[in-house]
């Protein structure tokens with residue numbers, strides 16, 4: 001299913017959203033409440049939420065199931081993220097005559113120009129036309145946009161979707177990839193102020209004539225423009241099926257199923273007729289002088305406006321947004337920009353640079369590519385280099401085996417990479433030891449292969465490499481920040497157990513990126529009994545199909561997975577023991593002792609020396625001695641707590657094994 005989703009990512013759904021939600025909810029509802037083990041997560045950077053699971057359940061139950069108020073649930077959950085710097089608030093500004101309360105974003109701290117709101121992110125997912133029609137029918141399409149690039153309607157998801165539009169907004173969109181955005185502050189924001197963005201010039205009808213933002217109100221524009229001005233603005237009122245409360249239907253192309261099944265949209269929606277970004281900026285710059293006059297003039301009170309309509313200095317049909325000078329200089333990323341008009345796409349194609357539409361997948365692929373590249377290099381080196389070099393290589397401990405069934409194009413891409421790509425030192429490689437990003441050299445290539453080349457799809461990324469690197473570093477920081485917010489690793493760790501994973505040092509990470517040498521899976525040992533972990537053990541623990549598990553196990557040993565949570569700690573037997581008794585099997589060393597064969601005397605002696613009798617005080621009920629079949633080797637369990645071989649008493653202590661093969665099976 002995972003791979004299916006990945007393959008479909010360019011079609012209708014964005015796998016990142018799905019996989020992240022899936023990880024989160026399986027963590028909360030399955031791992032924590034139902035299963036005795038932690039399921040494997042699709043995202044390497046998944047961390048168990050800081051919010052106690054019970055609390056989450058309570059919030060969901062109370063707000064969503066009982067009170068049917070999902071926004072309250074969002075608010076409450078955000079309360080657990082005080083670092084976010086924003087919260088979801090409510091406003092009646094945008095819905096008109098108090099008809100409906102809408103959500104808005106409110107700053108919970110002061111923000112300064114240039115700040116990035118890294119926890120305020122949004123995703124764009126393509127929408128099936130039928131779903132789109134459903135949303136529209138149910139008046140739930142307020143977060144739907146038409147993408148000319150994708151030629152379909154898109155759903156704008158995530159907390160960022162609660163940002164309302166202002167013609168002089170205090171934030172702008174910046175991209176985190178093709179389908180992901182966050183915000184950059186372009187005007188000082190004080191605690192308690194609304195966080196706004198600029199959707200586009202015609203989002204709320206022609207020239208945003210329906211815009212209700214505070215700037216429009218102050219400037220008597222948009223919805224607040226004098227009636228005469230509004231009448232001169234061509235608006236398609238027949239679509240205004242909700243008396244002006246539903247603006248989104250005006251500006252985005254209604255996506256009918258028939259349209260969708262035909263070849264590229266013959267019609268140009270209003271959204272598609274957006275000026276290009278450059279035009280937008282240019283126009284705004286031209287208008288800047290005019291608008292500065294407007295801004296300087298005092299805002300007329302509403303009462304005066306009604307009695308004596310202000311004559312707008314601008315042509316009535318084109319009430320211009322009073323976007324600030326700073327904003328106009330910046331490359332503003334509007335929603336139109338995000339979704340992409342043709343012009344934007346052309347300008348974006350100027351420079352090809354790798355910008356992933358799927359950073360997580362990229363990280364994973366990068367890791368494999370890097371490792372595979374290194375593997376190939378190693379083979380070459382092994383053929384050519386001296387024995388000393390070989391020995392050095394063998395000291396490195398990384399291997400990645402790519403399953404050809406799953407990563408069919410990996411080999412060809414590796415070849416491409418070798419032919420065309422120089423691997424510059426990743427800017428993050430030595431600074432982010434706890435991030436898989438650090439193992440992903442930045443690849444810039446002119447290759448046409450879609451798998452390899454990540455197209456530039458918006459002008460935002462028409463930057464110099466320095467800027468790009470800076471963005472990338474910021475993204476790394478973001479991942480780090482997110483990690484900082486998480487206290488508990490999601491897999492194979494329990495809240496009451498100590499952190500046992502050894503985090504590789506920076507130097508080790510750097511070293512590991514150089515060369516590879518196969519590492520046997522058997523290198524993983526159970527932390528309790530120190531036996532090597534077998535693939536079968538892992539299978540049993542994850543309850544997965546063996547072939548899948550092998551694949552996962554392979555990934556787990558990949559360089560990127562050095563930092564993943566998924567790593568079995570105990571063999572199944574010890575895991576079970578731990579789950580039941582929350583107790584390790586410290587220094588478990590099992591000694592074999594041949595019992596006297598068929599000797600009544602020896603059996604008696606053994607009974608009298610039974611360790612069970614000596615195990616006191618005992619936290620568990622006295623244990624019953626099992627009958628040992630004659631001439632069967634048994635394990636002598638030490639009963640002296642000081643002894644290194646001492647095994648704490650538990651029902652599992654009764655287990656008698658016939659031979660070595662059974663050691664790792666459950667009793």
Ligand SMILES: C[S@@+](CC[C@H](N)C(=O)[O-])C[C@H]1O[C@@H](n2cnc3c(N)ncnc32)[C@H](O)[C@@H]1O
Pocket residue numbers: 094095101102103104141142143156161162163164165166204210211212213245246247248
């Ligand atoms: C992406 S949502 C923003 C969050 C929205 N307020 C909510 O409650 O979900 C876009 C919708 O917000 C409203 N909106 C945002 N900014 C607006 C503005 N300046 N004027 C009028 N409506 C606005 C419109 O209803 C629009 O369809």
